[in-house]
Amino acid sequence: MFEFIKKSRGVLGMNSRNLEYIRPLNRTSAKRLADNKLLSKRILKKNDIAVPALISQIKTLEDLDNFDWQKLPDSFVLKPNRGFGGEGIIVIYGRKKNRADAWIKADGSIVTIDDLKNHTRNILDGSYSLSGIPDTAFFEERLKLLKLFKPYAFKGIPDIRIIVFNKMPIMAMLRLPTKESHGKANLAQGAIGVGIDLASGVTTTAVAGKQKIIEYLPGTRLLLSGIKIPYWMDILNLAVRSQEISGLGFLGVDIAIDKERGPVILELNARPGLAIQVANLDGLKWRLKKAAGIKIKTIKKGIRVGMDLFGGEIEEELEEISGKKVIGTVEKVKLIGKDGKEIEVEAKIDTGADWSSIDNELAKQLGFTQTIDEFEKLKMPYEDLKNLDKEKRWAIYKNIPDIASTIPVKSSNGYTYRPMINVEFIMDNVTTSTKITLIDRSHMQYSMIIGKVNLKKFLIDSSK
Template sequence: MFDFFEKSHQILGMNARILAYMRPSNSLRAIRIADNKLIAKKILKKNGLPVAQTHSIIKNIHELKNFDWTSLPNTFTLKPNRGLGGEGILIVYARRKRYPYPWIKADKKIVEIKDLESHILNILEGTYSLTNLPDIAFFEERIRLLKLFKPYSYRGIPDIRILIYNSVPIMAELRLPTKESSGKANLHLGGIGTGIDMGTGITTTAIQKDRIIEYVPGTRLPLRGIQIPEWKEILRLAIHAQQITKIGFLGIDIAIDREKGPVILELNTRPGLSIQIANMFPLNERLRRVKGLKVKTINKGVKIAQDLFGGEIEEELEEISGRKVIGINEPIEILDADKIKHQTMAKVDTGAYRTTICSSLAKELGINQAIGQKKVRSALGMEEREIISLSFYMDKRLVTSDAFIADRSEMKYDIIVGRRDLKRFLVDPAKNVFMRQPKQIK
């Protein structure tokens, strides 16, 4: 129980979000930009960032009366400028070819001009705006759903929420629209949130209404393991947008258009905290690690995020398989005759069956008593090698083994670990840790 409270300090709660991050990092000017979709789009567009194209803007009832409805395309999105949490957004997908040429919504309901008029009136009145103040309505191009996301989304566009602080993406989440959320990607309306591994852009845990789920509701389609396309580009966009808008603590929503690729949808100065549940990871520690860093370039920010916060996939793999993931070069600790640990670097060699240790090292550690011999065929012909018993720790696991001794004084590594001793590990050749470290024995 005591442990529970100690651990809970890692969670970022509402109070700390406001006092420690939103207030100090987000100036009034920054909040005004984020809360005003049109201004945010204008600023981002000016700096060459991809945003959804605005078709037309309706500022007041007068403009609505004189609006040229024929100027609208067959598919578009109608949004309130200061909408909150996805409210008041109307999306049409196509248009009937017969009089009165109504548009069609995702649920096949038809939308006529009079429906649009009344919806716009509601927007102008401020029904959907943050403070119920009069608002502006605008038509925007509709983002086209990526094929990859089609089976996962119900009648809407999924987006990727990236929480970014001090030019470093802290945590990310894929938000999927569901039937419950009536096709909106907002979590508080019942959308699905899926954590994303920062390093690889692959989804991890999924939640709906703060509860963990495994599959897309009503199907056997796992939510885990979806690879987000153009992941690095998405991270780069998020950092770039933060640097332009100077919103220090920012939740940015990015959608992926079928043709245009990543498009910035929305900036958010009050990002939701359930991203911590979707990632099964608390925010506080990550935020603290990034605080005060001087991140000069966008690529640097991407790299920091991927290096610091990636790797959840690996841990998960370890949990599922019960095996540790190791690289090609691993630091190991060999136990000598007196069971004292000696650190050295080993090469993991899945091409070899048995582990081989350098004879001089074995002698030095006093473990060179042969317990057997075996003939081996190598590129140099037949050779008889002595076998010794060897114990070592690799990635904190004790491995007891019978190993060959051979003269490896000309080789880079004193020891190679073969298949026989790798049964409890998974080898990831991309996890290449210390290439240049000199071989050493302490």
């Protein structure tokens, strides 16, 4: 019980969000900007940030009477300026054939000019605005769904919510509209939230609605984890830049990906919800606390630090799934030579090589001086050795101390036979006992390469 309470400190609750983050960090003027979609659209656009294009707006009943409905394009979105939670939004997919006064919605139902007028009147009346104040209605470009998301999204466009604080991305989730949410990407209305690993932009865990943890898209066998979000770096960059522009210290940015235009900012949120924690199965509070102490000068640095501090869970998960360790292209390796002599070196991971090899000098340090000296003394030309069978060749070398085998090696001046010895090495806590080739690598950057035979227990991440 005590442990439970202690662990819960990493989670951000409503009280703390309001008192410690929104209140001191989001000033009234910045909040006003976030709550006013048209204003934030204008300001973001001025700063060269991609937003859905504005088609036109209706501010008063007079505007409504004079509005030319025919000039609306075939597809568009009608939105209340101060709406919240995705309420009051109508998405139009195309014109109804053979009718000048009607369009079609996502669900195939028909919307007439009269319907749109009525809806606009409700918007102007403030039916969808915070605290019911009179509002403006506007039309904007309808974003086109990315092919990647098609199987996952129900009649709507998924978006990516990113919490930004202190110029750092803190946590991210992908929100998928569902039937329950009526095509809206809002968790409170039943959309699906999928956690995203900040470092890789790959989805992790998922929640349906506000609480239910799921693995598959309901009703399908589509796994929700492992989706790689395209334009990930651009998305993080947009998110952090929008924080700088808006002046919101604690910000939830909603970003959608348009098929043609790429990532665009849909909305800024001055009061981001807490469900993102459930989607990621991780608390926001410890991340915010950690991020608070760091001085970040540039956006680039902020993104980097955020990715490093809060990303990377994916890797451990991959290891759990495959049972293999993930390594980079260069890894620290501890070699154990003769009489338990240990030397730590940086080794190059080389999937082009069959066997691992180390430099002669390194072999000498490990206690194999005699092996090398006696091998060199024999000075056998390659042409002679090539035509011998295995046993005869071995007969020549078998008396050299510690030798385990010989192997033909291609180098810049043709093939040569090189000795192999038995060693143990430890890489990423995995101990391997293996034959290894001794060659001259004095002109190379790394004194050891690890080849295919010793890489069976590992996965290689070339970005590491």
